[in-house]
Amino acid sequence: MRVVFIGTVEFSKQALLKLAELQVNVVGVVTKAKSDFNADFANLEEVCQEKDIPYKLVNNINHPNNVAWIKAQNPDILFCFGWSSLLKSDILSLAPMGVVGYHPALLPNNKGRHPIIWALVLGLEKTGSTFFFMDEGADTGDILNQKELKIAPDDDAGTLYTKLTLLALEQIEEFIPQLQAENYPKVPQVGEGNAWRKRGRKDGEIDWRMSSESIRNLVRALTRPYVGAHFMYKEGECKVWRCAMEDGIVDKNIEPGKVIGASEAGNLLVKTGDAAIWLTDFDLKEEIExxxxxx
Known part of the structure; x- marks a missing residue:
């Protein structure tokens, strides 16, 4: 089975290494030299050079020259794991077995953008890891392999990313023999589900009128490897990477956004819409009283 691999994020790198470990015949890799919008961008050139895999750096994967390069590798199947733009029909129809994509959610629910971030922002208790056969829709094709994953109360973007990656690598190990034997499932998605929109900068701004739990979810959703939640102070932007709920009783007469306490370690206690929250890891250069x- 000849595979062309498409990817450009840290998960892509781990998946490519897993394929090499499984001695899958990866005949070409399509990737990027850099990315201005993938916070978890990973350069796959070193892996390709180490494993002696031909590769091509692209900007627009659907450009005819890039389509021709993929076709020249004579793939039986394409794997697209960690790519932020849609593949057009020229690529989707290129390989006899099609294109297997990946989405870290329980399809058909939660299609679309930023699935790890939105799952945490919304306080979901579970998510999933889905490999599917791509079509011209967004995350709408038949499912090859899907597993559910519980989200722990203390999970953040980093830990959930790691858990999903480890689960996905187990799934790859499970379905590769099925694909090689040409005996694999293709399960149609049942129901329309929903699709998450693209996140904007405003979505990452803390509004102190929010509940403490909502603020905690926002912070843990956007922490490293992502861009961080933020608030404005003296016309500057302060990133918040970690926070903790205040267990004590808070005076309800105090307005949201007021700093009502500080610790010797420099942590700040801020009044929220329903209680208060400790900022324990943040990038503020000025001292707040x-x-x-x-x-």
Whole structure:
């Protein structure tokens, strides 16, 4: 089975290494030299050079020259794991076995953009890892392999990314022999499900009128390897990477956004819409005094 691999993020790198470990015949890799919008971007050139795999760096994967290069590798199947733009019909129809894509959610629910971030922002208790045969829709094709994953209360973007990666690598090990034997499932997605929209900068801004739990979910969703939640202070932007709920009783007469406490370690206690929350890891260069407002 001849495979052309498409990817450009850290998960792509781990998946490519797993395929090499399984001695899958990867005959070509399509990737990028850099990315301006993938916070988890990973350069696959070193892996390709180490494993002696032909590769091509692209910007627009659907350009005729790139389509021709993929076709010249004579693939039986394409794997597209970690690519942020849609593949057009010229690529989708190129290989006899089609194109296997990946989406870290329980399709048909939660199609679309930023599935790890939105799952945490919304406080979901579970998500999933889905490999599917790509069509011209977004995350709509028949399912090859799907597993459910519980989201722990203390999971953040980093830990959930790692858990999903490890689960996906197990799935790859499971379905590769099926594909090689040409005896594999193709399960149609049942129901329309929903699709998450692209996240904007405003989606990452903390509104102190939110509940403490909503703020905690936002912070853990956007922490490393992503861009971080933020609030504005003196017309500057402060990134928040970690926070913790305040267990004590908070005066309900205090307005949201007021700093009502500080610790010796430099942590700040801020009034929220329903209680208060500790900022325990943040990038503020100026010292904020108790009594000031973060608005």
């Amino acid at each position: 108790v009594g000031e407002y973060l608005i």
